[in-house]
Amino acid sequence: MSGERETRVKSVAIIGAGAAGAVTAAALKAENYYERIQVYERRESPGGTWLYDGDPRPLPPIRPGKLPNEGVDPPLKVPSQLPQTTPPNQQHRYDQTPVYSSLTTNVPDIAMAFSDTRFAYGPFAPHYVPRQYIQNYFSQNKTDSLLVLNTTLEDLSRIPPAEKGGLERWKLTLRKYDALRHVDIWWEEEFDAVILATGHYSVPYVPYVPGLAEYVDTFPGRVVHSKNYRAPLLYADKKVLIIGNSASGHDVTAELVSTAQLPVYQSRRSASRWDGDSPPPGIAWKPVIKEFQLDGRIVFEDGTHLDDVDTVIYCTGYLPSFPYWNTQANGRPLYDYKAGRLLKGYWHTFFQDFQTLAVVGFPRTLTFRSFEYQAIALARLWSGRNTLPLPPVEEQEKWERERVEKIEREGGKFHDIPWDEGETLGWIDGLFRIAGLGTLKGEGRVPPAIGEDVIWALEHLRKYPEPGKGEGDKKDGEGREVEADGWVVLGRKKKDSLAFI
Ligand SMILES: Cc1cc2nc3c(=O)[nH]c(=O)nc-3n(C[C@H](O)[C@H](O)[C@H](O)COP(=O)(O)OP(=O)(O)OC[C@H]3O[C@@H](n4cnc5c(N)ncnc54)[C@H](O)[C@@H]3O)c2cc1C
Numbered sequence: 336m337s338g339e340r341e342t343r344v345k346s347v348a349i350i351g352a353g354a355a356g357a358v359t360a361a362a363l364k365a366e367n368y369y370e371r372i373q374v375y376e377r378r379e380s381p382g383g384t385w386l387y388d389g390d391p392r393p394l395p396p397i398r399p400g401k402l403p404n405e406g407v408d409p410p411l412k413v414p415s416q417l418p419q420t421t422p423p424n425q426q427h428r429y430d431q432t433p434v435y436s437s438l439t440t441n442v443p444d445i446a447m448a449f450s451d452t453r454f455a456y457g458p459f460a461p462h463y464v465p466r467q468y469i470q471n472y473f474s475q476n477k478t479d480s481l482l483v484l485n486t487t488l489e490d491l492s493r494i495p496p497a498e499k500g501g502l503e504r505w506k507l508t509l510r511k512y513d514a515l516r517h518v519d520i521w522w523e524e525e526f527d528a529v530i531l532a533t534g535h536y537s538v539p540y541v542p543y544v545p546g547l548a549e550y551v552d553t554f555p556g557r558v559v560h561s562k563n564y565r566a567p568l569l570y571a572d573k574k575v576l577i578i579g580n581s582a583s584g585h586d587v588t589a590e591l592v593s594t595a596q597l598p599v600y601q602s603r604r605s606a607s608r609w610d611g612d613s614p615p616p617g618i619a620w621k622p623v624i625k626e627f628q629l630d631g632r633i634v635f636e637d638g639t640h641l642d643d644v645d646t647v648i649y650c651t652g653y654l655p656s657f658p659y660w661n662t663q664a665n666g667r668p669l670y671d672y673k674a675g676r677l678l679k680g681y682w683h684t685f686f687q688d689f690q691t692l693a694v695v696g697f698p699r700t701l702t703f704r705s706f707e708y709q710a711i712a713l714a715r716l717w718s719g720r721n722t723l724p725l726p727p728v729e730e731q732e733k734w735e736r737e738r739v740e741k742i743e744r745e746g747g748k749f750h751d752i753p754w755d756e757g758e759t760l761g762w763i764d765g766l767f768r769i770a771g772l773g774t775l776k777g778e779g780r781v782p783p784a785i786g787e788d789v790i791w792a793l794e795h796l797r798k799y800p801e802p803g804k805g806e807g808d809k810k811d812g813e814g815r816e817v818e819a820d821g822w823v824v825l826g827r828k829k830k831d832s833l834a835f836i
């Protein structure tokens with residue numbers, strides 16, 4: 336914590352038992368300092384994204400362009416008297432995973448796993464390997480006893496400091512589904528500090544497209560999101576259009592070639608690094624959709640169209656959602672959807688105005704491994720054993736301001752941390768420096784080295800082969816990209832080599 340700040344944090348609630356929650360619990364426990372650590376998880380087991388749901392519940396109707404805080408993922412109404420028992424909630428909470436049956440990891444295991452334990456095997460393992468890994472991580476670190484499962488954080492409200500200059504605390508309103516009695520049990524808890532490890536791949540995003548909302552109403556069930564995609568058999572002989580060209584769009588399109596009517600159509604807004612000059616056999620590329628018409632016609636920006644499409648699969652990603660954040664009690668929103676960022680944040684982890692609130696797992700960058708650095712930095716900071724204090728609030732504000740300016744100038748997203756120019760390593764190094772060493776008696780985790788082997792794996796092991804790799808990296812005299820055939824590419828920003836993560 337910065338010089339002038341109070342350091343007495345003794346109880347910490349971690350929300351979410353995915354990879355981020357797993358390593359955060361381990362880091363806090365290793366300090367042997369905190370008197371109370373609890374991990375609240377809404378699912379029946381740890382694992383987060385990797386908890387496969389073979390038969391997912393249907394998603395609520397698609398609402399194109401609508402944001403989670405515009406009625407897509409509204410908060411539940413908290414009973415006026417607590418504790419309380421109520422009939423079980425029926426509102427959809429997006430708690431199931433987007434992972435599909437054939438999914439394997441897309442980051443080499445040496446770079447994806449936490450530094451102290453490797454995956455059972457790699458480099459690109461089936462989805463149940465990371466699930467087993469996260470679950471074992473809790474038992475291995477004896478943090479499984481800290482888990483409170485089937486329990487959703489429904490409201491998070493700040494408790495102002497008891498005295499001037501003191502630390503704020505947090506009131507949590509929790510809801511546990513009691514499967515035996517088929518009731519929801521609601522109660523409150525207070526903690527000195529809270530770490531949000533609730534992930535950001537739960538609430539599907541479908542962009543606004545003229546006519547899409549009416550198309551969804553006219554052809555119920557025809558438009559779906561990749562969150563509920565599980566296997567290609569369901570689409571046998573169907574005429575399918577996929578929208579999106581990142582990891583989900585690529586995988587779903589490639590997999591559907593085995594069963595769907597050919598060609599499988601894929602609408603791409605931009606090329607990915609693994610695209611060649613023409614689509615693979617069985618796939619037809621289309622540009623962005625211009626409009627959906629009520630006679631079923633789908634018109635693209637180049638004036639071409641498709642009729643009689645059986646299924647449209649939006650693989651357009653996800654938006655973060657914080658329905659538990661009590662804007663009124665906390666004095667401000669947590670997240671700005673227009674700007675695409677956490678407000679008043681610092682280093683994608685801390686908050687300028689809430690010293691006892693933090694987020695682990697938010698930036699889009701190396702996943703598990705980077706969560707480890709965030710977790711260790713927080714564990715050291717709140718135990719007062721950190722090496723480097725957080726900078727004064729003015730400097731944290733400057734960091735935020737300068738990052739906003741950089742994004743406005745260069746494009747990209749506030750919480751995307753690219754690999755190629757060294758930004759990821761710079762960010763991790765900042766956390767490494769804050770954390771510092773453990774005590775002589777061995778209390779506290781020491782932030783690990785990234786190591787040449789990890790860096791080599793990230794830069795050389797690719798799940799998705801990149802056609803003509805190397806050629807695309809050629810530059811002409813003015814630093815512009817040169818393709819294999821010698822043409823200079825204009826107006827196409829090359830994606831970061833780890834942009835798919
Ligand atoms: C389809 C898909 C494939 C992916 N593949 C890869 C890959 O190959 N390699 C890779 O490195 N990354 C991959 N990722 C990214 C993946 O999300 C991260 O690897 C990592 O699992 C994120 O962990 P997390 O703990 O931050 O979030 P999550 O795994 O989402 O965990 C968050 C947890 O918080 C819980 N939670 C949420 N809200 C509440 C609440 N209010 N109260 C209580 N609990 C709550 C959730 O139930 C969940 O268990 C993939 C993501 C997706 C969607």
Ligand SMILES: NC(=O)c1ccc[n+]([C@@H]2O[C@H](COP(=O)([O-])OP(=O)(O)OC[C@H]3O[C@@H](n4cnc5c(N)ncnc54)[C@H](OP(=O)(O)O)[C@@H]3O)[C@@H](O)[C@H]2O)c1
Nearest residue numbers: 439440441542579580581582583604605650651652835836
């Ligand atoms: N392990 C695996 O193999 C695997 C598989 C699937 C997903 N994942 C992970 O899951 C996470 C989410 O991946 P994702 O592919 O679902 O989502 P994503 O990476 O966020 O990609 C969203 C896609 O939708 C496109 N898009 C967004 N808005 C659009 C619009 N208005 N019109 C047209 N296109 C639009 C984007 O185009 P632009 O590129 O032009 O922005 C992009 O291609 C990532 O972390 C990914 O690594 C991993």
